[in-house]
Amino acid sequence: MGLEERRKRERENRKNAILKAARKLFFEKGFKPVTVESIARKAELSKGSIYLYYNSKEEIYTQILLSDIDKFHDRISDLLQNPSSASEALMRLANIYVDFFLNDRELFRILMTFMLHTSDMNLPEDLNDHIVKTTNKTIGIIEQVLKYGVERGEFPATLNLRQNRNAVWGMLNGIISLHLFTGIEDRRAEVIHGTIKAGLDIFIRGLEISETKETGHGIL
Amino acid sequence: MGLEERRKRERENRKNAILKAARKLFFEKGFKPVTVESIARKAELSKGSIYLYYNSKEEIYTQILLSDIDKFHDRISDLLQNPSSASEALMRLANIYVDFFLNDRELFRILMTFMLHTSDMNLPEDLNDHIVKTTNKTIGIIEQVLKYGVERGEFPATLNLRQNRNAVWGMLNGIISLHLFTGIEDRRAEVIHGTIKAGLDIFIRGLEISETKETGHGIL
DNA sequence: TGAACTATGGTCAGTATATGACCGCTGGTC
DNA sequence: GACCAGCGGTCATATACTGACCATAGTTCA
Numbered sequence: 418m419g420l421e422e423r424r425k426r427e428r429e430n431r432k433n434a435i436l437k438a439a440r441k442l443f444f445e446k447g448f449k450p451v452t453v454e455s456i457a458r459k460a461e462l463s464k465g466s467i468y469l470y471y472n473s474k475e476e477i478y479t480q481i482l483l484s485d486i487d488k489f490h491d492r493i494s495d496l497l498q499n500p501s502s503a504s505e506a507l508m509r510l511a512n513i514y515v516d517f518f519l520n521d522r523e524l525f526r527i528l529m530t531f532m533l534h535t536s537d538m539n540l541p542e543d544l545n546d547h548i549v550k551t552t553n554k555t556i557g558i559i560e561q562v563l564k565y566g567v568e569r570g571e572f573p574a575t576l577n578l579r580q581n582r583n584a585v586w587g588m589l590n591g592i593i594s595l596h597l598f599t600g601i602e603d604r605r606a607e608v609i610h611g612t613i614k615a616g617l618d619i620f621i622r623g624l625e626i627s628e629t630k631e632t633g634h635g636i637l
Numbered sequence: 638m639g640l641e642e643r644r645k646r647e648r649e650n651r652k653n654a655i656l657k658a659a660r661k662l663f664f665e666k667g668f669k670p671v672t673v674e675s676i677a678r679k680a681e682l683s684k685g686s687i688y689l690y691y692n693s694k695e696e697i698y699t700q701i702l703l704s705d706i707d708k709f710h711d712r713i714s715d716l717l718q719n720p721s722s723a724s725e726a727l728m729r730l731a732n733i734y735v736d737f738f739l740n741d742r743e744l745f746r747i748l749m750t751f752m753l754h755t756s757d758m759n760l761p762e763d764l765n766d767h768i769v770k771t772t773n774k775t776i777g778i779i780e781q782v783l784k785y786g787v788e789r790g791e792f793p794a795t796l797n798l799r800q801n802r803n804a805v806w807g808m809l810n811g812i813i814s815l816h817l818f819t820g821i822e823d824r825r826a827e828v829i830h831g832t833i834k835a836g837l838d839i840f841i842r843g844l845e846i847s848e849t850k851e852t853g854h855g856i857l
Numbered sequence: 858t859g860a861a862c863t864a865t866g867g868t869c870a871g872t873a874t875a876t877g878a879c880c881g882c883t884g885g886t887c
Numbered sequence: 888g889a890c891c892a893g894c895g896g897t898c899a900t901a902t903a904c905t906g907a908c909c910a911t912a913g914t915t916c917a
Contacts, residue, residue: 420876423681424902431903452865461643463905465868474866640905644873673895683876685897694895 432470435460436484439477447523448478479541482524486547489517493558503566504621507585510558511613514589519606522597528552529594559585572624581624588616652690655680656704659697667743668698699761702744706767709737713778723786724841727805730778731833734809739826742817748772749814779805792844801844808836 438459442451453474457464471477492513500506518525531540531548540548560582566572596609658679662671673694677684691697712733720726738745751760751768760768780802786792816829 420678420681420683424875428903453867454865458640461640463640464866465906466904468867469903472867644904648874672893684895685877686875688896689874692896 428470431460431462431466435462435467435470435477436481440481443478443481443523444521447526448474475541479544482521482527482544483547485517485521485524486551489513490551490554492517493555496558497561497565500562500565503562503569503571504617506562506565507559507617507621508614510555510562511589511617512610514555515593515609515613516606518593518597519609525593525597529590532590556582556586576624585617585620588620589613592616648690651680651682655682655687655690655697656701660701663698663701663743664741667746668694695761699764702741702747702764703767705737705741705744706771709733710771710774712737713775716778717781717785720782720785723782723789723791724837726782726785727779727837727841728834730775730782731809731837732830734775735813735829735833736826738813738817739829745813745817749810752810776802776806796844805837805840808840809833812836 435456439451439456442455442459451474453467454464456474456477457467460467467477471480493510496506496510496513500509527540528548532552560578563572563576563578563581563585567574567576567578592612593609596612655676659671659676662675662679671694673687674684676694676697677687680687687697691700713730716726716730716733720729747760748768752772780798783792783796783798783801783805787794787796787798812832813829816832
């Protein structure tokens with residue numbers, strides 16, 4: 418209701434408008450090709466105004482990635498609330514993960530590079546921390562789901578959690594890479610989801626076979 | 638999409654916010670007791686800013702009245718589109734008229750004063766013109782409805798249109814005055830609408846009686 | 858190879874918008 | 888009729904916005 422409050426609110430709105438405009442452009446073209454001028458135009462502002470709200474082009478970019486990561490984090494956080502089965506929970510997690518990157522291919526590119534060589538990425542520190550934290554969180558959840566599967570007798574009791582957790586994680590990233598880096602244009606979301614489902618099915622069947630053969634130490 | 642366009646749009650929004658805040662206050666208290674400072678606070682602006690958008694308190698007031706009048710004008714304009722009967726059309730017009738003033742008692746006060754002594758009101762010229770135009774339009778519509786009633790045999794053929802038009806007009810204003818000037822707080826809208834309906838019923842029955850007695854020259 | 862050109866992130870002097878202390882006037886009080 | 892309170896309206900100051908400009912890094916071409 419106040420006056421100070423109104424100005425604060427309007428400042429926040431303007432920051433969001435910039436973020437929204439930038440997000441769309443970055444998603445379409447990646448970081449480099451997007452000019453600050455183009456962000457300004459899309460947000461119906463002048464270039465100078467952009468710098469009243471953010472210190473650099475990179476800061477805008479970072480903010481977008483951070484908020485995307487947070488959104489993902491929120492979505493997977495309540496994944497284990499009431500799963501009917503471990504394989505269903507895995508499937509849900511995989512779908513969330515795929516949707517996430519369909520929505521921000523650039524972030525996936527960064528994440529993949531990050532996984533390969535952490536040290537020389539030169540990312541802003543907070544973004545770096547966020548990625549590490551969320552990656553660990555995601556891997557942790559996969560492990561929890563596997564553990565849950567073991568507990569309810571869905572997966573063999575001898576399952577090596579760490580190994581299979583890594584297997585799932587690797588497979589997810591592998592399949593998504595395959596699709597996203599070989600042309601997003603002609604890959605409809607359903608296709609990617611379908612491949613992921615197929616991959617997970619194979620993985621889960623592998624676990625069940627292992628159990629019958631009593632060699633259930635994982636597929637890695 | 639442009640930059641100039643955004644500023645224009647924001648200016649318009651701010652003007653509307655001021656109008657909206659002012660409208661509420663003027664409706665509650667009338668013109669005099671409302672301070673520019675209070676309008677500014679309600680619109681989450683400083684007093685000085687108000688004068689960036691309007692030249693005076695009076696201008697704000699006038700704009701509100703003008704837009705109210707325009708809204709009323711729009712509503713009654715398509716009144717004669719497809720009426721089932723003349724008495725129903727009269728009833729609809731009466732209800733629109735009552736709602737109009739329930740929504741802006743101050744305007745009604747001005748209008749009544751205006752009808753009694755036009756010359757010494759000292760209203761801004763455009764407001765003056767608007768009131769004259771809309772009043773004439775309203776009276777004209779009443780006359781048209783009566784004519785329509787005569788044509789379809791609902792009212793006697795000998796009906797004096799001008800006299801009865803004035804009768805309806807006077808009755809409407811009289812009843813509304815009665816209610817609005819004797820305390821709006823304890824007069825629910827339904828009560829006023831009820832009185833209006835009763836008044837119109839009496840009027841219309843009078844016309845019908847006139848017809849059977851072949852003295853249908855109106856009730857005035 | 859290096860001079861000339863181009864494109865773009867970031868800056869800053871100038872402009873537009875917003876603020877609230879202040880002024881002059883009016884109507885009321887004693 | 889001197890004093891006061893309260894309000895419409897003003898204006899110096901502060902904040903927000905703009906786009907011409909600067910520095911630099913990459914690119915072209917002689």
